[in-house]
Amino acid sequence: MQASLNGPELSELIQGYWRVSEWSLSPQERLTFLKQHVDLGITTVDHADIYGDYSCEQLFGEALRLDRSIRNRIEIVTKCNIKLLSEKHPGRKVKHYDSSADHIRHSVDNSLSRLGVEHIDILLLHRPDMLMDADEVASVFTELEKAGKVKHFGVSNFTPYQFDLLQSRLSSPLVTNQVEINPVNFSVAEDGTLDQLQQYRVHPMAWSCLAGGEIFTRSDTQAERIRVTLDGIKEEVGAASIDQVIYAWVRRFPSKPLAIVGSGSIERVKSAIESLKLNLSREQWYKIWTTAKGCEVP
Numbered sequence: 001m002q003a004s005l006n007g008p009e010l011s012e013l014i015q016g017y018w019r020v021s022e023w024s025l026s027p028q029e030r031l032t033f034l035k036q037h038v039d040l041g042i043t044t045v046d047h048a049d050i051y052g053d054y055s056c057e058q059l060f061g062e063a064l065r066l067d068r069s070i071r072n073r074i075e076i077v078t079k080c081n082i083k084l085l086s087e088k089h090p091g092r093k094v095k096h097y098d099s100s101a102d103h104i105r106h107s108v109d110n111s112l113s114r115l116g117v118e119h120i121d122i123l124l125l126h127r128p129d130m131l132m133d134a135d136e137v138a139s140v141f142t143e144l145e146k147a148g149k150v151k152h153f154g155v156s157n158f159t160p161y162q163f164d165l166l167q168s169r170l171s172s173p174l175v176t177n178q179v180e181i182n183p184v185n186f187s188v189a190e191d192g193t194l195d196q197l198q199q200y201r202v203h204p205m206a207w208s209c210l211a212g213g214e215i216f217t218r219s220d221t222q223a224e225r226i227r228v229t230l231d232g233i234k235e236e237v238g239a240a241s242i243d244q245v246i247y248a249w250v251r252r253f254p255s256k257p258l259a260i261v262g263s264g265s266i267e268r269v270k271s272a273i274e275s276l277k278l279n280l281s282r283e284q285w286y287k288i289w290t291t292a293k294g295c296e297v298p
């Protein structure tokens, strides 16, 4: 269950750690969860400096420190450039983005220290920053690579123009654009983002494949319609749950997205892995599209 991203070898599913601070796990239990998904084949983990109000990397690092041998079996993705309003940064008045060399440099040093590791496998710019100077970013990326602190670079939530702009200044390929893809929000399939990634043979990473759980909990008519359709397709393909159908739908895009699993339940993680066996027909795939839109394709 490996995928190659113009350099790094990652697992086809990625474990997200955005919500780890809500999982109420002890460091030992966090280590057990990590080892379980690594043993099952999910070796890539997704973080950001800001997750859990700057606490999630630290929580993960506590688990890693209990068994350092696990570091060699995982690939760590983390992100930078969002500056949150937080008690940890009392001088900050406005939430904003910062892709300056200084901020990227400091953010990487902080991530390395919180995670307790020597290098980050993939560093992503978390959000497009209207004040991003692509030359400045390129120069700090080179510096971080030369220092051995970051192996590869990518972006998140970038438009195709923003992706091209940054890529034009870099000597190595951006390895991904991490974007939201799920049956209630697939705008990246319509605005050229996924087309560009397919063109460049770059795998997207797909965040919130289950719309943050809202696919199961929302009570509006669109969500109810989607659940009925997903349930029907679940029966047709012999899936165990509708989340498996959703992962199969996300992974069916020809740019071959790597789906990020957000659950802290190992049973749900196992279910996501089982979904790798599923293949949706074109009709099944478009049925979900059509249901989400509420009308047939033109």
Ligand SMILES: NC(=O)c1ccc[n+]([C@@H]2O[C@H](COP(=O)([O-])OP(=O)(O)OC[C@H]3O[C@@H](n4cnc5c(N)ncnc54)[C@H](OP(=O)(O)O)[C@@H]3O)[C@@H](O)[C@H]2O)c1
Residues within 6 Å of the ligand: 015, 016, 017, 018, 019, 046, 047, 126, 156, 157, 178, 179, 206, 207, 208, 209, 210, 211, 212, 213, 214, 216, 217, 243, 260, 261, 262, 263, 264, 265, 268
């Ligand atoms: N780059 C970005 O801008 C960005 C933005 C958001 C997220 N991300 C990344 O993407 C990862 C995944 O995002 P996400 O956490 O929003 O993923 P998600 O899979 O869409 O949502 C996960 C949430 O759904 C719940 N859930 C899963 N199955 C369920 C079910 N059958 N019924 C009810 N609830 C269910 C989970 O609860 P349980 O834990 O109880 O299973 C969890 O709270 C994050 O961890 C982060 O790494 C990136």
